[in-house]
Amino acid sequence: MTRTPLHICIIGGGFGGFYTALYLKKYKHLRQIQTTLIEPNDQFLFTPMLYELITRELEEWEVAPTYTSLLTGTNITWKQTRATRINLNQQTVTTEADEVLAYTHLVVATGAKSRPVDIPGANEHALTFRSLQDAQLLTARLAQLVQMRSLSATANLAGRPIRVTVIGGGASGVELAGKVSDYLGTSGQVTLVERGDTILKHFEDGLRRLSQKSLSRRKVRVLTHSAVLAVKADAVIVQSNASGQTETIPSQMTLWAVGTQPREWIGEQAVAQNERGQLLTERSLQLLNHRNVFILGDAADMHSPHQKTAPNTAQAAFQSASRVAANMAAITDIGSKRRVKPFNYLHLGDMLTLGLGEAGLWSFGLTLGGPLAAIARRVVYIFRMPTRHHQLKVARRTLGLLIQGQLFKIKPKSSRF
Template sequence: MSLKRALSADLKPATDAVRICILGGGFGGLYCALALHQRLKQSPRPIHITLVEPRDRFNFTPLLYELLTQELAPWEIAPAYRELLKHTNLDLRQDWAEHIDLTQQSVTLRHGEPIPYDYLVVALGSQMRPPTTPGSQTHSLPFNTLHDAEQLERRLNDLEQSPKVRVVVAGAGPSGVELACKLSDRLGSRGHVTVVDRRSEILRSYPQRIQRAAARALAKRGIEVYLDAAIEAVDASGLTFGYEGQTHHCPADVTLWTVGTVPRSWLGNNAPKLTPLGQCPVRPTLQLPNYDNVFVLGDMAAMPAPGRDSQSDPSRNRAPTTAQAAYQAGPAVAHNLLALIANRPLKPFVYNHLGDMLTLGQREAVVCGFGLCITGRLGAVSRRWAYWLRLPTHAHRWRVLKHWLGLRS
């Protein structure tokens, strides 16, 4: 018997084991799986946990920007799943989930055998909004994964000898602002960075204190910002947009596309009726309304957040589509799964907004929460440590901490 087949046989569930299948290894799915593993002794029955994720590395997306300025190394923010899970009994399937059959309680994979389940957790996250602007898919780069960061790094290396590097960032949301500041610091005097957005303000959904800090950071670096600008086309030479009644062409060696994300589509024909934002409606416990044994969390779910309710904007009573919300929902779903198995009462998910953090360049950030707003280098240190606390597994956090302390010694 081959080693691979032997390992697979070792991971087969016992005949009386409860089968939990988790789709997606992002902040929602991975942290749910880890929380389940830590609480297995609380279950009255043995549990077999299968995590389906096509990538080989977890992406701690809020820290991807530090790769551009070499403040962090790829292994720190994109550890391999095999490394993270090597001391657990989680059954990792590196494969794509293709179809969910809610009636037969089965998940079809692209390559492997179908996975039968007793309980299902769907945490497939979101994806970049499909660009409709002519040329944007061909002539611009996204920035949402380690692969995207590596692709941008190769492009920047190709331009290493250029006396002038022109970068255009489409989108003035958090990703666009963070990218613009980091790239400006990396390129220094060689760089000319421009941000273009169709909205009338940067970081539209963020508090004014963060907007002001970001505006100062952009201005300090000489980054041009065009708001109320309608992007019309992207080609190999740059980006064309309408601004103040005139058509402008902004030359670019690199064009980055950060204009929004959308929840991933439901896998299967028996999809729940989605909200206007394309999310699955869920109960306060994050279960699907008609299926007690199916949980949906993260960007795919309209997760409740009553504390954010607003009469002027009904969407405010939903948790944001952020890593922070998915990170909190993972352990909450793990708790409810174990409660369901043990026939105990379930708890409603309560989203707790812990504040907002943005990197605004090399060794500079803004951190706002609990009535405080920290900027500059102290903000950068605060942000780095806040994210360190949220890295997956104690072993990985300890390895990263030793590396950081070694750099400082």
């Protein structure tokens, strides 16, 4: 009897899928196995450092290296397309180009997307910040606003600050507010709007306090207990939860940093999902009733003994990728002693960028802030970046800038600086 040659197909080249592809190659018996990565973008995105593109602390190639460069020297086949259908019974994946790929093992890591909002004007006038294109658009708009202000200065209309409103006081909103504020300096006024009673509700107290101080030093106006009623081209209308009063905040640029949802399941067969639409898996991250299919990252409801579900973070996706690769190695290495094991998420800590050269860090009860935290965060993230080659390239540039005292002093190209 001849056995079908193994073919591992991975859908999604983000933290879950791409790191799984790289980890698989650590297992000797998987090195020669056909592995196909399906991902429509041509650059991997290291999302935790996307904010650094606003202030140009990092270059685009550092935050978003191309798949071609990262996959050089591996035998992973990258198909730059989108998977449109999965047939679990026939074990096939269909791509946008109508190509049908037969797999023996499948990994699905399609991640999350922004949740559509039904607040008037939000979808038309607010910018999101999830992709490289979002970051490029945001920096272009900021540069444009700065240029317009300097032109109006020559026309004697000077003095008015550029007003930016960030909606959502979670990690993304706080990080955006800090970076945009530092980009604009004294020519800008940033307002951060949060519906709840505090920013960074899910974070440790120490990190929250540190972030509040950092925002206050930057004169970011933080409005808590405030619900957004509407977004206009030049303003945001908010209502105080306490007094019921409404306020119109002038806003030349509005950033939406609230709400994500997992991407829809593209399988032809129905599978069990939680109320958010994340797919239910075994503790091993195998899809229920389909042991040759693994689901991970933001698309999965990843159970963990310490927490009900692992969070939707790069940290969790990264950890789960190594478990998926190990379990894949176990189920494909017939006759070996390897066993499938449950995924156990370990929360190592939280890190936030709080503007140029400043960060906040919490790990196992310890909180660290300021420039030292910014350097520590940079170092930790460099060693989390994909491939040793890319890590070394980024580390070399970072070290060079550190020696020249330029690490956190890079100013935007077309700003007022």
